[in-house]
Amino acid sequence: MKTPSMRFTSLAVIALAAGLSTTAQAQNAADATDSATARQKVAMCIGCHGITGYQASFPEVHKVPKISGQNAKYIAAALTAYRKGERKHPTMKGIAASMSDQDIADVAAFYEASGKDIPSPAAPAAPATPTADIQALLTKGNCMACHGADMNKPIDASYPKIAGQHADYLYVALKAYQTERNPQIGRANAIMGPQAKLFTHTELKQLATYVASLPGELKTVPQPKLRR
Ligand code: HEC
Numbered sequence: 001m002k003t004p005s006m007r008f009t010s011l012a013v014i015a016l017a018a019g020l021s022t023t024a025q026a027q028n029a030a031d032a033t034d035s036a037t038a039r040q041k042v043a044m045c046i047g048c049h050g051i052t053g054y055q056a057s058f059p060e061v062h063k064v065p066k067i068s069g070q071n072a073k074y075i076a077a078a079l080t081a082y083r084k085g086e087r088k089h090p091t092m093k094g095i096a097a098s099m100s101d102q103d104i105a106d107v108a109a110f111y112e113a114s115g116k117d118i119p120s121p122a123a124p125a126a127p128a129t130p131t132a133d134i135q136a137l138l139t140k141g142n143c144m145a146c147h148g149a150d151m152n153k154p155i156d157a158s159y160p161k162i163a164g165q166h167a168d169y170l171y172v173a174l175k176a177y178q179t180e181r182n183p184q185i186g187r188a189n190a191i192m193g194p195q196a197k198l199f200t201h202t203e204l205k206q207l208a209t210y211v212a213s214l215p216g217e218l219k220t221v222p223q224p225k226l227r228r
């Protein structure tokens with residue numbers, strides 16, 4: 001057992017190594033874990049999620065999603081869905097399969113706090129008005145009712161922030177909610193499945209491009225000091 005003071009010291013070290021600010025939120029995230037395990041747990045992720053613009057090639061070339069600044073509850077829900085096989089993406093399924101509930105809680109808290117000290121792009125005074133075509137798609141899917149008026153404040157923390165996420169990733173994710181009976185591609189989700197199925201691929205691409213253009217809090221935060 002570590003003494004409280006040793007524990008505090010090692011947490012301060014992680015917060016520094018991770019480039020986290022010393023805000024209460026960052027401290028809470030660091031609190032979720034201790035030095036050795038934090039390094040180990042996030043070291044598994046930064047090779048992909050910590051490299052700006054990193055490309056994945058399956059099922060088509062797209063950028064790895066930004067997860068820094070995402071809601072912890074959503075990150076935990078997503079990792080649990082990969083672990084259960086409800087999300088079939090083979091790489092993430094393999095990674096999540098090796099994670100305990102505690103690992104999932106720790107990395108989710110870490111990534112929610114990560115990047116809070118880096119300014120988000122300023123929201124324009126007047127939000128970008130969608131074209132009439134895009135507006136019709138948004139209305140049909142009622143996207144804002146769940147993801148929030150700005151797509152950055154979902155009505156429930158287990159729902160994702162999507163504003164400013166990579167367009168090519170959003171498109172792949174939306175198509176995955178439509179895909180059934182494929183062993184390697186698909187996301188079985190009772191909420192987003194019916195939404196995605198309302199649209200053609202062309203429409204999903206238009207929605208993805210629009211959502212990606214909105215200012216949001218999601219980021220890729222390189223963590224070179226944690227590598228090694
Ligand atoms: C080999 C590259 C790679 C590694 C390593 C990796 N990921 Fe991923 N991750 C991806 C890709 C690609 C996706 C998109 C999968 C999909 O389409 O469902 C993804 C998706 C995710 C998502 C879902 C994001 C969303 O918006 O729904 C979360 C959460 C996530 N990863 C967390 C992690 C964590 C935590 C680790 C470390 C324990 C990790 N990943 C390691 C490549 C990686």
Ligand code: HEC
Pocket residue numbers: 065077078081137138140141142143144145146147158159160162165170173174187189191192195207211
């Ligand atoms: C009834 C609530 C609801 C509505 C309406 C809704 N969503 Fe979602 N959305 C969710 C939930 C919940 C998830 C998380 C599902 C999961 O865990 O895989 C999600 C996930 C997503 C994702 C995956 C994000 C990621 O990081 O992988 C995208 C993209 C998305 N929604 C876009 C949309 C768009 C575009 C619309 C409108 C056409 C829409 N959603 C309408 C609730 C909703």
